[in-house]
Amino acid sequence: MSIAVTAAGRETPIVSLIERLTLLLTGSTSEDYDAERGQAVTRVVNGPLTLLCLIVALLLGDQDATFTILVISAYAAIYIPASWILLLRTIKRPGYNFGRRVFAMVNDYLAMTFVLAMGGAYTLPVWALVLWVTVGNGLRFGLRYLVAATGCALASLVVTWMFNAYWQANPFMVVTLAITAILVPAYIFGLLARLQAVYNTALEANLAKSRFLAQASHDLRQPIHAISLYIACLQDAGLGAEERSMVEKIDRSLHSVSRLFRSLLDISTLDSGKVQPSVKPVAIGKLLEDIAQQNSRAAEWAKVSLRVVPCAHHVLADDVLLTTMIQNILSNAFKYAPGRKVLLGCRRRGGKLAITVHDQGEGIAEVHLPHVFEEFYQIREKGDRDVEGVGLGLPIVLRLGRLMNLTVGMRSVQGRGTTVSIEGLEIVPAPATPAPRKDVPLPSVMNGLRVLLVEDDQDVLLATATLLEKWGCTVRAETAPPATVDGCDVLVTDFDLGGKRTGADCIALVRKLAREDVPAIVMTGHDETRVRAELGDPSIPILAKPVHPAEMRSVLSTVVLGMSGRRQPKDQASP
Structure with a gap:
């Protein structure tokens, strides 16, 4: 057995058929379901049904043929094309549009009022559509639209009574319809108000959960990150076979915990709605x-x-x-x-x-x-x-x-x-590839590399500095952006540095003090998309905490290789 899950919502065959046609006409791609599109599709379906009702009413009435043709032609030439135009515009430009909603509501009620007024007793069932559209506007768009739609329905009733002899001859029917037009939306209004209150409570609880998960996973990443770096130091410390086996098991357990917190941060970030694909x-x-x-x-x-x-x-x-x-x-x-x-x-x-x-x-x-x-x-x-x-x-x-x-x-x-x-x-097609560059031999790429390390967490700072020194780097470790910069090949900085300062501020300060674009690497426990947006520089590598030592070494080597020919570590400089 197989199961496939897509981004598209499930719809009725007739809605699906209409939307496929409009997507083909506009050249658009399928979008997630939204309220305006649903209302536009309903309008396209109801238009021909209402027209059919109008035709039957006029044919069964005592109007002359010329009048019948004029009325039917006016409805068919104005309302139905307007309904399709609204649907096409909604699919081409989905989402909230106040002007489009107002135009659609006016279009709907004018058309239904026209049919009710012209058709006599035979078009009385169209009043059910008036109630349907009224309640639909409230359910799709909210309480304010329900109130406005109720006002439009009552106005429709008054206008129909003024121009329709059948309605004038049946005042108790008109009163009954008026009461219905008030009571049904009023009942829906009460239900929606209670539902909105419950929804807001659930939304606040969900946001609180997301904030808690994000903060908890971020705070717990710091010690896990430090432990991971210390484990890497231990693995290079010449341990015996038994000790190395124990360190390997600790590393494996830590990897499992790391993936758990990464999942928690991923889901809380997705809940926030801030993730945008690049x-x-x-x-x-x-x-x-x-x-x-x-x-x-x-x-x-x-x-x-x-x-x-x-x-x-x-x-x-x-x-x-x-x-x-x-x-x-x-x-x-x-x-x-x-x-x-x-x-x-x-x-x-x-x-x-x-x-x-x-x-x-x-x-x-x-x-x-x-x-x-x-x-x-x-x-x-x-x-x-x-x-x-x-x-x-x-x-x-x-x-x-x-x-x-x-x-x-x-x-x-x-x-x-x-x-x-x-x-x-x-x-x-594959993009144009840059000309190959001459690589620096990997075994010596770290030797003598001058690294400025900025990290406000003391444990993480010490662990990172120890590991970098084991790789042959010369490390200057700081808990805050430095006041002076003297000889720096690479800047490695945390993103949150306290005191309303970020890694972006640190990079800008170091580059200003050094009077050159010092290569930088950012480590963070936050969402990469948000950090990338604040950095404003796609060339700066971002490492998600807890950072695996092999990943850090790979990124650092890539940065060093990228700057070879422009600047070199001390021990590789020309005499």
Whole structure:
């Protein structure tokens, strides 16, 4: 059995058909459901039905043929085209638009009033549409629109009474309709007000939860980050076999805790709505190789044989968000298919690229498949061993996929394994490659490198400085942005430095004091997108805490290699 989850909402066949047609006409892509679009689709469906009612009423009445044709033509020529124009505009430019909402409401009530006034007794059922539209405006747009729509409905009733002889001859019917037009919206108003109060309470609780998760995961990242660096120092300290085995187990446990806090921060960041994709051409083959390399130790711990299928394509994507998606899927494969083979690769589907992760684990029972993308849902069977995690990996994958208009699917067969796919990646030509540069030999790239380290947490500062010195760097460690800069090859700074100062402020100050663009690296426990926006410089690497020492060394080496030829560490300078 397989299950596919997409960003699109579920709709009725007629709504789906109309929206497919309008998307084709406008050249737009599918957007998440919004209230204005739903109202516009309803208008397009109701227009022909109301016109049919008007035709029947006029044909059964005693009006002459010329009058009948004029009335029908006026309705068909004005209201129906206006309804389609509103739908096309809503799909082309989705979201809130006050002027468009007012125009749509006026258009609706004028059309319905026209039909009621012209049709006599035969168009009386159209009053049900008036109530439907009135309640619909309130449910879709809120209490103020419900009040305004109720006023429009009563105005419609008055105008119809003034021009329709049948209504004038039945005053008690008009009074009954007027009472209905007041009582039904008033009842809905009370329900909406109570629902809004409950919703606001739930929203505040959810925001408080998100803030707590973000703050807790950020604060706990600091000591975990320091422990990770101290472990790296211990691994290079010439320990015996038994001691190295113990340090390795500590590192493995710490890696699990680190991934847990990363998931908590990811979900709280997504809840805040501040994550915005930065799409650019990405070499998918290199991205997959890098991800496999970053997860090699986790695969080794799980005794998983991880194989990557080479891919030469480039796709449009946010490489950071896409990396997070794939890493979460791999983490699940390692947990649920230990000691098995895991395959990471790509394939073309419908002219686009799909990334697939296939494991040879036990598979997932059919009863669990519809729920695997729900937050905090974990597969538990009687007698199962405990599996680390809180059930946030796949929900994060799904939500990140929605941000990039990608489809996340899963196929699983018990006893044969599970395949998770990320589909819909647009293939693009490879960008022009820069001319190759002459690399500095890696073994000596750190020797004598002058690093200015700024970190307000003493434990993290000491751990980072100790590790950098073991790599051969000359470190100047500061708990705040320095007042002077004397000989600095690279700046490594935390982002939150206290005293309303950030890593961006530190970088600007150091570069001003040094009178040159000193290469910088930022370490942070916050959302990378927010930090990137505040830095305003896409060339500055950002390391998410807790930083794995191998990742720090790789980034630092890349920065040093990038500045070779412009400046050199002391021991590599020309005599």
